[in-house]
Amino acid sequence: xxxxxxxxxxxGVVRGLNGEILRRFEQVxxxxxxxxxxxxxxxxxxxxxxxxxxxxxxxxxxKTLENYQKYGVDAKKELGTADAYEIGKMVRVWLLDYLMEGxxxxxxxxxxxxxxxxxxxxxxxxxxxxxxxxxxxxxxYDSSYLANSAKRPIKNLxxxxxxxxxxxxxxxxxxxxEEVQTYERVEEKAMx
Numbered sequence: 001x002x003x004x005x006x007x008x009x010x011x012g013v014v015r016g017l018n019g020e021i022l023r024r025f026e027q028v029x030x031x032x033x034x035x036x037x038x039x040x041x042x043x044x045x046x047x048x049x050x051x052x053x054x055x056x057x058x059x060x061x062x063k064t065l066e067n068y069q070k071y072g073v074d075a076k077k078e079l080g081t082a083d084a085y086e087i088g089k090m091v092r093v094w095l096l097d098y099l100m101e102g103x104x105x106x107x108x109x110x111x112x113x114x115x116x117x118x119x120x121x122x123x124x125x126x127x128x129x130x131x132x133x134x135x136x137x138x139x140x141y142d143s144s145y146l147a148n149s150a151k152r153p154i155k156n157l158x159x160x161x162x163x164x165x166x167x168x169x170x171x172x173x174x175x176x177x178e179e180v181q182t183y184e185r186v187e188e189k190a191m192x
Contacts, residue, residue, distance in 0.1 A: 002114040003033065003180075004161045005170040010102035012157040017139060018105045021158060024121055024135055025109050029187050034171075034180045035107035045099045047173055049092055057088025063126075064091065067144040079148060094153040106174050115167050118160045127156050
């Protein structure tokens with residue numbers, strides 16, 4: 001059994017997609033064990049997107065550079081740098097602002113292989129590359145080129161924990177232990 005954190009970001013909340021997104025997860029048998037609608041204060045946002053995760057920010061910068069290369073765009077001209085880490089740090093600031101710009105719906109899902117299953121149902125983090133039938137594939141079309149051209153983060157509707165370790169960190173960051181519930185869904189007996 002695993003737990004995974006999902007955050008419906010402000011673009012998903014204002015579009016009224018909370019219920020549809022949660023339904024997709026519950027429909028496959030994942031169990032919601034904690035939930036809240038909140039506004040992320042700066043301290044929480046900075047812990048969620050920690051500056052010291054250099055490998056994450058370099059990776060995001062490299063994805064941006066690959067996307068720019070694909071479309072024949074000069075990253076240095078558009079962003080002022082072609083350094084992956086510097087681009088990643090720039091994107092981090094946009095992500096912080098994005099997470100704090102409005103209410104978010106954060107919830108914890110539990111089930112066998114929850115982290116992997118949640119990521120699969122979400123679709124690719126770049127909505128343009130998400131398959132139809134995934135949440136992002138059905139409700140978004142954004143790309144890093146569009147986002148970076150507008151000096152904003154990719155509007156990809158939600159965050160989902162990427163690894164079991166990340167999920168453990170994030171669940172504890174967003175929820176107190178007593179806010180996470182234990183119960184059995186009727187489907188659980190059928191799935192054993």
